[in-house]
Amino acid sequence: xxxxxxxxxxxxxxxxxxxxxxxHSLDVxxxxxxxxxxxxxxxxxxxxxxxxxxxxxxGTNLKMVQQWGxxxxxxxxxDCTDLGIYACNIPSRGTGNGEGVAEMAILHMxxxxxxxxxxxxxxxxxxxxxPPGTVLWGKKACVIGLGNLGHCLVERLKGLGMTVAGVNRxxxxxxxxxxxxxxxxxTEIEKAVTGCRFVIVALALTPETRHTIGESFFQAMDRDAxxxxxxxxxxxxxxxFDKAIQNQWIAGAGLDVFWNEPPDIADPIxxxxxxxxxxxxxxxTDASFQGAVDFIVENIKRLxxxxxxCSCLNVxxxxxxxxx
Amino acid sequence: xxxxxxxxxxxxxxxxxxxxxxxHSLDVxxxxxxxxxxxxxxxxxxxxxxxxxxxxxxGTNLKMVQQWGxxxxxxxxxDCTDLGIYACNIPSRGTGNGEGVAEMAILHMxxxxxxxxxxxxxxxxxxxxxPPGTVLWGKKACVIGLGNLGHCLVERLKGLGMTVAGVNRxxxxxxxxxxxxxxxxxTEIEKAVTGCRFVIVALALTPETRHTIGESFFQAMDRDAxxxxxxxxxxxxxxxFDKAIQNQWIAGAGLDVFWNEPPDIADPIxxxxxxxxxxxxxxxTDASFQGAVDFIVENIKRLxxxxxxCSCLNVxxxxxxxxx
Numbered sequence: 001x002x003x004x005x006x007x008x009x010x011x012x013x014x015x016x017x018x019x020x021x022x023x024h025s026l027d028v029x030x031x032x033x034x035x036x037x038x039x040x041x042x043x044x045x046x047x048x049x050x051x052x053x054x055x056x057x058x059g060t061n062l063k064m065v066q067q068w069g070x071x072x073x074x075x076x077x078x079d080c081t082d083l084g085i086y087a088c089n090i091p092s093r094g095t096g097n098g099e100g101v102a103e104m105a106i107l108h109m110x111x112x113x114x115x116x117x118x119x120x121x122x123x124x125x126x127x128x129x130x131p132p133g134t135v136l137w138g139k140k141a142c143v144i145g146l147g148n149l150g151h152c153l154v155e156r157l158k159g160l161g162m163t164v165a166g167v168n169r170x171x172x173x174x175x176x177x178x179x180x181x182x183x184x185x186x187t188e189i190e191k192a193v194t195g196c197r198f199v200i201v202a203l204a205l206t207p208e209t210r211h212t213i214g215e216s217f218f219q220a221m222d223r224d225a226x227x228x229x230x231x232x233x234x235x236x237x238x239x240x241f242d243k244a245i246q247n248q249w250i251a252g253a254g255l256d257v258f259w260n261e262p263p264d265i266a267d268p269i270x271x272x273x274x275x276x277x278x279x280x281x282x283x284x285t286d287a288s289f290q291g292a293v294d295f296i297v298e299n300i301k302r303l304x305x306x307x308x309x310c311s312c313l314n315v316x317x318x319x320x321x322x323x324x
Numbered sequence: 325x326x327x328x329x330x331x332x333x334x335x336x337x338x339x340x341x342x343x344x345x346x347x348h349s350l351d352v353x354x355x356x357x358x359x360x361x362x363x364x365x366x367x368x369x370x371x372x373x374x375x376x377x378x379x380x381x382x383g384t385n386l387k388m389v390q391q392w393g394x395x396x397x398x399x400x401x402x403d404c405t406d407l408g409i410y411a412c413n414i415p416s417r418g419t420g421n422g423e424g425v426a427e428m429a430i431l432h433m434x435x436x437x438x439x440x441x442x443x444x445x446x447x448x449x450x451x452x453x454x455p456p457g458t459v460l461w462g463k464k465a466c467v468i469g470l471g472n473l474g475h476c477l478v479e480r481l482k483g484l485g486m487t488v489a490g491v492n493r494x495x496x497x498x499x500x501x502x503x504x505x506x507x508x509x510x511t512e513i514e515k516a517v518t519g520c521r522f523v524i525v526a527l528a529l530t531p532e533t534r535h536t537i538g539e540s541f542f543q544a545m546d547r548d549a550x551x552x553x554x555x556x557x558x559x560x561x562x563x564x565f566d567k568a569i570q571n572q573w574i575a576g577a578g579l580d581v582f583w584n585e586p587p588d589i590a591d592p593i594x595x596x597x598x599x600x601x602x603x604x605x606x607x608x609t610d611a612s613f614q615g616a617v618d619f620i621v622e623n624i625k626r627l628x629x630x631x632x633x634c635s636c637l638n639v640x641x642x643x644x645x646x647x648x
Binding site: 096099100103104106107110111114116119120122123124125126127128129130131132133134135136137138155156158159160161258261262263264265270277278279280281284285286287288289 | 420423424427428430431434435438440443444446447448449450451452453454455456457458459460461462479480482483484485582585586587588589594601602603604605608609610611612613
């Protein structure tokens with residue numbers, strides 16, 4: 001099949017990436033080349049990027065758009081359906097993505113709980129056995145969003161001996177099998193966070209989840225609690241976040257994601273002593289790279305064998321369309 | 325009972341510590357006051373500090389020396405036995421100590437695997453989605469020392485989806501119940517570390533374990549593996565460690581403990597890009613403080629009730645001595 005990688009960033013990965021696709025014809029679209037190269041492609045592989053319907057319409061042979069990752073906020077699924085194109089992402093759990101992002105959340109929880117930056121200052125002042133820290137063991141964590149990432153997080157937090165309050169838009173029995181101790185619907189999120197020392201956002205960004213976390217949420221959090229976002233910046237209202245830090249409604253925050261990416265290097269959140277930050281690398285790991293390659297190779301094999309692709313977000317709509 | 329806290333450092337904790345012992349008479353020995361105050365004490369509570377036999381002999385009423393913590397390297401157990409004094413420590417697992425130290429090891433594993441300091445530099449250069457990191461999930465870790473701390477570590481690493489090679493001086497069946505995947509005796513430690521991406525020292529320091537980790541050990545480690553020490557500095561030969569870093573026999577190291585504490589602030593290990601350091605705070609946490617208080621209160625209660633104290637390192641020798 002003809003596989004088009006839709007961003008020049010894939011060129012950097014060519015040595016480790018291309019050999020896995022050696023049965024296929026490959027091309028990479030540089031800046032502004034996508035429209036011109038799209039008619040050739042059977043499969044378009046995209047990074048987080050905006051794909052308009054008018055662009056997609058150039059894909060006259062296109063059978064599948066495959067997101068490199070779990071988040072598809074730049075792709076309009078309905079557009080794909082209208083054009084009879086499968087829209088697929090990579091499921092977060094089992095491919096290294098959810099596992100890596102969950103570990104990043106835990107890293108921020110530990111950086112904050114152990115006051116890592118303060119502890120480095122103490123060490124360089126010639127002191128040991130200080131500052132005292134907060135362990136995760138025995139504490140209550142709130143995981144907001146019980147999708148694949150939330151699942152990865154719950155398993156790990158239970159393994160660290162925490163109590164877990166789970167929050168999700170809908171209820172499923174399996175949450176308790178994962179180890180969730182108490183459950184709240186997203187509509188009663190403010191009840192869920194009370195008594196939690198760590199609150200972690202693991203929601204996918206959709207028009208419905210945008211700005212889920214606002215001022216009343218931060219006011220409902222315990223004053224000694226830490227807020228961690230490893231999902232997407234826009235799930236949180238920036239102004240409310242700034243207020244929460246400024247007024248110390250919360251004890252601190254750990255952010256792997258931002259409202260603008262990359263954030264302005266002068267943005268005070270990158271320099272605040274109560275905030276730990278990392279450059280959206282939760283899912284940028286050895287495991288998720290290999291997991292993504294393996295997943296996409298297999299999904300293209302399914303497509304060329306005439307089977308339905310996996311983790312397809314519009315497979316039912318496409319099937320319905322085919323039978324019309 | 326008369327409880328003597330053997331170091332002025334306990335004074336800093338008095339507000340949170342003393343109320344728990346309100347049924348007893350309390351005193352704290354400042355610098356040089358221990359000898360003079362010891363005849364009054366039924367119980368001596370000590371921090372990591374050297375207690376000589378000639379000092380102990382002033383404890384004419386002394387029934388128990390209680391270490392605040394797990395490590396008793398400053399106390400000669402035989403001296404205590406000779407004088408008919410129970411020597412007790414606080415067991416590491418279940419009291420918050422082992423749990424906190426195990427979490428500190430995981431923090432260092434993540435700091436190293438995610439290249440945390442490099443990632444902060446990238447973010448402040450205005451970059452995101454870089455540097456790529458190494459997840460713990462699916463990797464093999466070697467835990468050296470399967471006491472209480474090792475037990476805490478094994479459970480947590482399994483919860484993070486790692487394979488665990490365990491190393492201990494002696495074999496016990498329960499190691500496999502904890503989740504250890506493969507076992508090696510301490511005498512074949514160099515076989516155990518091959519193929520492990522993370523190697524964590526969790527041994528107690530004794531005359532036998534001093535300098536267990538030397539040059540041949542580091543040479544046996546994989547070149548892309550990380551070495552973490554949360555136990556005691558002197559388990560490792562300093563010169564061998566420096567060579568391992570200098571020659572990049574290993575990919576990096578995480579140290580919560582040092583050869584001298586506090587380390588010299590000019591010591592290059594505090595400033596090396598391949599080494600992450602924290603000021604011996606693995607066990608300095610909210611949980612271990614409360615765990616220690618609860619344990620000591622209960623142990624003193626047992627003593628005053630005429631029962632044997634818990635976690636007593638010479639209880640059999642004392643009993644034998646009593647029946648002679």
